[in-house]
Amino acid sequence: MSPERLAVQAKGASSLEELRACVAECTACALAATRTQTVFGDGGGARRILFVGEGPGEQEDRQGVPFVGRAGALLDDIITKGMGLRREEVYIANVVKCRPPENRDPLPEEKALCTAWLDRQIELLDPTVIIPLGRHAAGHILGVDAPLGRLRGKVHDHRGRKVVPTYHPAYLLRSPHEKRKTWEDIQLAMEVAGLPRRGA
Ligand code: URA
Numbered sequence: 001m002s003p004e005r006l007a008v009q010a011k012g013a014s015s016l017e018e019l020r021a022c023v024a025e026c027t028a029c030a031l032a033a034t035r036t037q038t039v040f041g042d043g044g045g046a047r048r049i050l051f052v053g054e055g056p057g058e059q060e061d062r063q064g065v066p067f068v069g070r071a072g073a074l075l076d077d078i079i080t081k082g083m084g085l086r087r088e089e090v091y092i093a094n095v096v097k098c099r100p101p102e103n104r105d106p107l108p109e110e111k112a113l114c115t116a117w118l119d120r121q122i123e124l125l126d127p128t129v130i131i132p133l134g135r136h137a138a139g140h141i142l143g144v145d146a147p148l149g150r151l152r153g154k155v156h157d158h159r160g161r162k163v164v165p166t167y168h169p170a171y172l173l174r175s176p177h178e179k180r181k182t183w184e185d186i187q188l189a190m191e192v193a194g195l196p197r198r199g200a
């Protein structure tokens with residue numbers, strides 16, 4: 001399967017539910033062989049804010065839902081306690097839809113294929129702001145290789161979309177002192193999305 005052919009297939013899906021069904025059958029890269037199930041995305045009808053992580057971990061692979069493990073609990077806190085939203089009021093997805101074994105980083109060829117699904121997911125969702133979580137997701141979405149510290153703290157205009165990268169919650173669990181900057185990024189993203197700012 002070439003990235004181009006996968007992109008054509010993804011374009012053929014005319015709704016998120018159709019796209020989800022295509023992804024569930026996908027065997028385009030080697031990650032299909034070791035996954036329990038695909039992890040498409042979570043978020044009801046939410047369209048303003050899209051969080052994008054790197055790829056499913058063990059819990060996500062088991063449950064079929066993104067960000068449900070330890071990092072997910074912190075993301076939930078950011079959404080509910082920080083932003084004052086319910087989890088269903090944002091959308092959550094990943095760059096790759098299948099768990100890399102032993103939680104290794106997804107390989108360039110895996111991302112190059114799977115991005116067909118993410119790209120179409122973004123088109124169909126048409127979010128007001130995209131928040132890539134961590135260096136890998138930010139680098140993938142913006143098409144650059146730079147430390148997160150240089151990408152965060154500002155609004156990027158990428159292919160006509162607003163992108164506000166911030167730290168990955170798994171990184172924040174190891175480096176809690178960066179939570180303050182994350183909160184600044186989240187407030188910036190909320191402003192871009194037209195949501196009211198909240199006190200920290
Ligand atoms: N980390 C990610 O990047 N994505 C998940 O879904 C869970 C943990």
Ligand code: SF4
Nearest residue numbers: 026029032097098114
């Ligand atoms: Fe398909 Fe993406 Fe899963 Fe690879 S990671 S099998 S491209 S859905």
Ligand code: URA
Nearest residue numbers: 134135148167168171
């Ligand atoms: N480096 C990363 O890869 N991710 C982060 O969130 C922060 C630093």
